Amino acid sequence: MPDTHDFILIAVIAIGTAATRFLPFLLFPANKKRPRWLLRLSKVLPAASIAMLVVYCLKDVHVTELQGFLPEVISLAVVALLHLWKRQSLLSIGGGTICYMLLVQQVF
Amino acid sequence: MWTLIKGKVLKTAFIDTLPILAAYIILGMGFGVLMSDAGYPLYFVLLMSTFIFAGSMQYVAVSLLTAKASPATALLMTFLVNARHLFYGLSVLERYENTGKVKSYLIFGLTDETYSLVCSQPHVKNENRTAYYFTVTLLNHLYWIAGGAIGNVLGSALPFNSKGIEFSMTALFTVIFLEQWKETKNHAPALIGIAATAVSRIVFGPDHFLIAAMVIIAISLLFLLQRRKEEEHLA
Numbered sequence: 001m002p003d004t005h006d007f008i009l010i011a012v013i014a015i016g017t018a019a020t021r022f023l024p025f026l027l028f029p030a031n032k033k034r035p036r037w038l039l040r041l042s043k044v045l046p047a048a049s050i051a052m053l054v055v056y057c058l059k060d061v062h063v064t065e066l067q068g069f070l071p072e073v074i075s076l077a078v079v080a081l082l083h084l085w086k087r088q089s090l091l092s093i094g095g096g097t098i099c100y101m102l103l104v105q106q107v108f
Numbered sequence: 109m110w111t112l113i114k115g116k117v118l119k120t121a122f123i124d125t126l127p128i129l130a131a132y133i134i135l136g137m138g139f140g141v142l143m144s145d146a147g148y149p150l151y152f153v154l155l156m157s158t159f160i161f162a163g164s165m166q167y168v169a170v171s172l173l174t175a176k177a178s179p180a181t182a183l184l185m186t187f188l189v190n191a192r193h194l195f196y197g198l199s200v201l202e203r204y205e206n207t208g209k210v211k212s213y214l215i216f217g218l219t220d221e222t223y224s225l226v227c228s229q230p231h232v233k234n235e236n237r238t239a240y241y242f243t244v245t246l247l248n249h250l251y252w253i254a255g256g257a258i259g260n261v262l263g264s265a266l267p268f269n270s271k272g273i274e275f276s277m278t279a280l281f282t283v284i285f286l287e288q289w290k291e292t293k294n295h296a297p298a299l300i301g302i303a304a305t306a307v308s309r310i311v312f313g314p315d316h317f318l319i320a321a322m323v324i325i326a327i328s329l330l331f332l333l334q335r336r337k338e339e340e341h342l343a
Contacts, residue, residue: 001147001149002148002149002152005176006148006152006173008179009169009172009173009177009179009182010152010155010156010159010160010169010173012179012182012183012186013156013160013165013169013172013182013183013186014156014159014160016182016183016186016187016190017160017161017162017165017186017190017193018216019187020186020187020190020191020193020194021190021193021196021197021215021216021218022197022215022216023194023197024194024197024198024201025197025201025204025215028198028201030205034201037330037333038198038201039202040333040337041198041326041329041330041333042198042199042200042201042202044294044296044297044329044332044333045195045198045199045297045329046199046227046228046288047288047292047295047297047298047301048195048297048298048300048301048304048325048329049192049195049196049199049223049227049301049325050224050227050228050281050284050285050288050298050301051285051297051298051299051300051301051302051305052192052195052301052302052304052305052318052321052322052325053220053224053281054278054281054282054285054302055301055302055305055306055309055321056192056305056318057277057278057281058278059309059314059317060314071272072275072278075275075278075279076278076279076282079279079282079283080282080286083282083283083286084286089124089280089283089287090123090126090127092279092282092283093127093276093279093280093283094127094276096275096276096278096279096282097127097130097272097273097275097276097279100272100275100279101269101270101271101272101273101275103272104271104272105269105271105272
């Protein structure tokens with residue numbers, strides 16, 4: 001059963017998490033003029049952040065054995081090719097995911 | 109607030125969040141199972157998924173709870189694991205500007221996955237933007253809560269082998285990456301994002317590389333913008 005310490009911990013984690021999400025809005029409130037560099041930065045940040053997330057998802061890939069990277073490489077290629085071909089997000093994502101599941105369950 | 113949930117927007121949001129549904133249910137279940145193994149009841153899992161709503165942090169939280177970590181340690185871990193949220197907030201300052209009553213909820217629910225959809229939806233009409241953001245955030249929140257609850261109550265027993273299904277997250281981010289690539293002429297930010305994160309991962313290992321990556325990305329982007337400004341000046 002959770003005790004007081006457990007409740008304190010999850011409260012701290014909830015507040016800390018919210019802080020990381022709210023901080024940019026508190027630092028740069030809507031009613032104050034935002035610096036030019038910030039506006040420029042916010043235009044290029046999404047592309048860099050999504051790229052960061054893609055690599056972050058692949059952080060456990062390792063090249064010391066084939067099953068450490070081949071399922072990811074093949075499935076990413078499937079996602080990219082499907083997307084360049086049909087440009088249907090769900091098809092690309094679904095196709096790549098099924099490919100990955102087959103590879104890690106049946107092949108490697 | 110609930111009037112924001114409209115048929116057409118709901119349909120678009122639901123279709124867009126399908127890959128997230130798959131991943132959140134499975135990852136949420138993984139979290140729910142860990143919590144039940146650690147002896148925590150359903151209401152505690154619901155409390156966490158509702159009020160923390162951060163996937164990787166909740167996995168870390170399980171070990172903080174079982175180790176009886178101090179609140180200070182927990183807070184420090186939270187900042188380390190969630191620092192990437194700063195980038196998301198900075199990128200959507202403008203987008204979330206006129207979202208009215210739901211603004212706080214949108215910011216509260218700005219997960220990796222919600223963020224990726226929010227910064228990539230050209231097919232939503234301007235007047236439906238707030239409704240779309242709200243519906244996506246709420247659906248993702250519900251998927252995540254449901255996954256944790258299912259895992260905590262039923263355990264990990266699924267009628268099919270779900271191993272590898274979490275790849276839908278990687279695939280989702282990759283598709284958004286490709287879409288952004290097609291829509292922009294300047295690919296330097298995307299390339300900086302890849303290079304900085306990959307190099308940091310290689311140098312710092314799989315557990316502690318994200319903050320380093322963020323610092324390199326921020327510095328490189330500011331440098332890039334500065335140089336472009338100077339070029340515009342000269343031209």
